[in-house]
Amino acid sequence: MIGILNVIFRHKEINYETKEILECQWKTLNKILSLSDKTEFGKKHGFKSIHSIKEYQKRIPIMHYEDIAPFWNLEASGEKNVIFNKSPEYFVESSGTTGIKKLIPVTKHLLKSIQACKNRMLSVAMKKNKNYNFLSKKHLIICSRIETGKTSGGIPVGMISGLITRKKTPKFAQYLLIPSEETINCIGLEEKFLRYKEEVVGHKFGTVAGIPASVVELLTYLKKNLSEKEYAHCFDEVEILLTSGVNYRPYRQKLEELLGKKFSYIDSYVSSEGFYGGEAEENPDVFQFFPKSVFFEFIPADNYWNNDYNTRLLLHEIEVDQKYVIAVTTGNGTFSYILGDVIKVCSKKPLRFTIAGRTLLTLNLVSEKTSITQVENAITQFSNQNGVIVKEFFLAENFDSNKPSYCWYFEETDFFRNLNESSKIELSKALDKSLCEANPLYDYFLNEVQTMEASTIHIISSNGINNWFKRKNSDPIHKKLPRIILDKQSVNTIVKNKTILV
Template identity: 25%
Template sequence: MELLNTIMTWIMKKRISQIELFMKNPLEVQAEQFKKLIHTAQQTEWGRKYHYASITSVKEYQQRVPLSSYEEIFPYIDRLMKGEQNLLWPSEIKWFAKSSGTTNARSKFIPVSTEALEDCHFRGGKDLMTVYVNNNPDTKVFVGKGLAIGGSYQLSQENPDVYYGDVSAVVMKNLPIWAQFIRTPGLEIALMNEWEEKLEKMAKVTSQENVTSILGVPTWTIVLLQKILEITGKSNILEVWPNLEIFAHGAVSFTPYRAVFQQLIPSPHMKYVEIYNASEGFFGIQDQSDIADMLLMLDYGVFYEFIPVEEMDKEHPKMLTLGEVELNKVYALIISTNSGLWRYNIGDTVKFTSLSPYRIRISGRTKHFINAFGEELMVENAEQAITKACQESGAIISNFTAAPIYMETSGKGGHEWIIEFVKEPSSLKQFIHVLDATLREINSDYDAKRYKDIALQLPLVHSVQEGTFYQWMKKRNKLGGQHKVPRLSNSREYVDDILSMMEVSKGA
């Protein structure tokens, strides 16, 4: 394995010059990506519709091709899943990354082309290690194996040639043989559908391996590490994997979990690297250990545009290319990709913390949400569930807000709701169960995290007296006008403030 480590680090270092090239010439590289995308898609149905063959500039592209949401491109995706081809992208599309739900479905299905796998997702994974090797030249990371915590995939019931699943599963299933050799556990375990059984088997198998790196979502990684300690009887993960060097994480904020990981992995030398990978593509890698922000990856077959967040609700929002963005301003991220997503609003907001090179920080979603555990709970989901719970329990509400309960080292996470009832439910217990059951029904990601209480427990609901939200908004000088109670937040700022205000009121 020492020889393999030498070979792999040498290979990774060869790529660093290409990364440095787009860091020095970002606008030229993005221009090349744009031209290649437009040229490749000229003869697709979409390309013919918007006359890609005659597009000669980004400005012309922006004028001719509309911004797209999932709902707007869904008819094309639906046809792709039924077997039609050459609609959005010329190469065959038979894999779809399953993502969180929308207004017309419990889940989104994002097309994943061969080019997107090879030039975006695979390259992102390799570049993660390239950057790490470059920053840590004495690394022994390839002496051991990489633990990847992924999801599952399945065959479409409508089309035997189509597969869909979590993007991690799509990537794992399509990895080249050499990459399978250096990862653990094997695909027969990593891609299992039943999470509880998979967790048990992953813990048993990987605890016997020399794991040197981990890739995964913080919440699920905590659950696995706790299971490994339970099985092995060890007090911390370094007693199981003494050569563990790096944890690459994404999907949710790592900040609330850092202390938990430091307890589970008590090493001052452990490296934590953030990545920005999504169903739609791989976009960013933390390239400096002392800077938490991520380098925007510019040569992955993705062309970027940005909408200032204050322009989002306008009929014709201002559109910016990379050379027009400013520091520390919040932008909605718009992408055109080598899977046929054209001027697609991914739903994330970012801010630039550096313009030379271009580094970003994910600032949130374009709407209020809770995504502390990968559940991607949207306001629409919350309002629909609240309505159903009120209907079945006879309750009437005036206001509500919710936030995550972050898991401790040995605990579990959840959602904490503060609800002001005009009319109390006949049974608060019934209300909570209907609320939870409805969220599980309409949001597949929430449902997965609630499965057997592994990551999310039953919601905690506080019923507060009438006038609570009014007094809170008054305290914040937010009465009247366009001010609204924030329904969902990924931070506990609002919930803790209201609970604190209630305690002061009780004391008085």
């Protein structure tokens, strides 16, 4: 059976030499253009007469959500041939982690390409774990609701993780997935967890899939509410955690504590707008692109921040150690669409990259430019070096300080609640040391020129975080807390519920 699966899921690595990658990317782009060539949008930009990537870039500007949303909203209201030759099957709500919630269309083409990308990640999993056979055990999926309502035009609305993880899994594999669609669609967290508990008993899981924070929360609940024997039976043979959306590394210690062992992590680069890449086979710390599914463009990061979108590089043109803002064209109405991610190229042969931050969420009080990725790297290093297991966390400006400085916010745990005064000081120093190593500019402004003051720590209640998610109408099991929060009002909204000041 494993041999058969390898045949099904095997894939050929694209050669990123100019000719081959250009042919691949043009083929991908041309197919996507054909899905919208009869529409108002397609006619306006002359899709039928575009015969090269250069011509496409001349006619289509770089687009943000605000530019494309009016077309999507018209389709959602029931109008036809606005931006799609055929109406979308679904709309999905973005989680709104880094801004407003978005309503994003999902087409048959996108679902087909996502399935191809999922197959590639299964191939990575099978190569990483030689005896991994996903048909031999059950798979616990922790995802957001499949359907939350309908648009004004009657098109179903849900969230992308529920749709692609549960609803659109091939029928031959549906029986392997736990829990049921009914459980996934539960609104209340208490009822949902209770139903999870009832459905997992007696099954052996080989895979757990979900956002790391949500996996931690559910496994913690199950460990507390199942007998030791029941819990061990379910999870003692877990081989792989499939994850996306949030860096799993800050949660690694807690996950391995909950499962009682080390296991493999397979990370994917996915958002509500599409599936762009996944963990490289040879290195779990870098991503590979999926150029057969998505057309990619790259704007040098400094150019983007200066509102200069004229330089739009292709996959074969990006350079090692450089940072770029990524734009995608995916077959669901995104055309040269800015995702908001900044990537850094790690190597060219093979082409590999990491996520280096977000275009909007950067703490920049005195030109230190602290990114989300640097915050996550600092917490990972801090946790590993100091043996501290964190739950949720984020970084913000210290709004009460007379001198520029940061505040770290951690969700309450026994460890944080029981800190004595000397431990608090040492903890702050350790956090600053880790962030200095992650961001040399922070080190420069904190320690060399001393423009910034040492960071402080606040411990916030779990209620505060949960209430914040409720206000955002987020799925209770799909928790993506921003690692950097810029505005004071959002910080106060989280903090004001039973805040414990350290």
